[in-house]
Amino acid sequence: MNILQINSSARSQGAVSTLLANEIVARLRTEKPHGSLTVHELAQNPVSPVDEAVLQALMISPETRTPEQAQRIAEHDARIAEVQSADVLVLGAPMYNFGVTSQLKNWIDSICRAGVTFRYTEKGPEGLLKGKRAYVALARGGMHRTSPLDTQVPYLRTVLGFLGIDDVQFVYAEGLGYGEEAVTRALAAAREEIATLA
Template identity: 40%
Template structure:
């Protein structure tokens, strides 16, 4: 049985980004498994615009009644949701920008977190509609934040994933990358080893 993984990168530094390096290591490990197929979406190259009211409104119009413009706007979200549903694992390679996620990744979440499609509101609160999937977060940070109140990024990512029903989440941290070469190399080595183990288990 083949497992399909979707890896999303969002570093504005391109090949110089440490989260990109983690994503590339994941891809290298995955290539050694015939039963693991990986797709890659570069959210910086995609250059998704910020979500606007016209795009949000287009989701509320039945597909057969949309204008050409509404069809194009709604198509962004439809395509990204379809891609997500078509994979078993979503891998988020995420740098930390000002204690948060890149706006490019937030633009992706804004389109896959869609009421009536990937979650719904109930009397007991929101309910995720995506089942049986898992996520891996590859987090690259210049400082040390994991396990501290300043790590709002991890909670934010887990909360967004959880809202749509993805609660099986593994996190690999590469931290302190701005604290000198020896610390950076040790942290990246530890992260690569964690990725090796995760890929083996997928």
């Protein structure tokens, strides 16, 4: 089992989403210890946003790209190759202002490429990253599960499903901004969910 772990908190230390992502990975590896683990800390090594240079580079043939464009596309190619070779994705996803972090959004944008990770057909879009499983560790200061304020889960289900990853499980740690007792309860609830992950 090859695991790709993406920690998307802006915090390098002490992020609950990273803590829970680590515990998800540990749980998975107790059942299937063989294989590889690749971890990216986006706070320390951020993915640059898709900009005009990247869009232009994707629209032209590789041999006509400038060195800068070629380097930017090579970085995206490397991230895509990691996802393609992974059996399991584990995403640490804190909620910032009711959405995913800019770090996670930039990573997602870098792996979404027409003709590579998805394609358009006569029957509509088709994801090309099929047969993979994803686990998402969600950390929130408030209580948003199943409420209209939770834009993270619908977005992540949509974008992962668009890429062909339909098997997605979410682990919630909520109410982290409500004090130490709330944090203790949130972590205990999240760990109960992790213990039952398939």
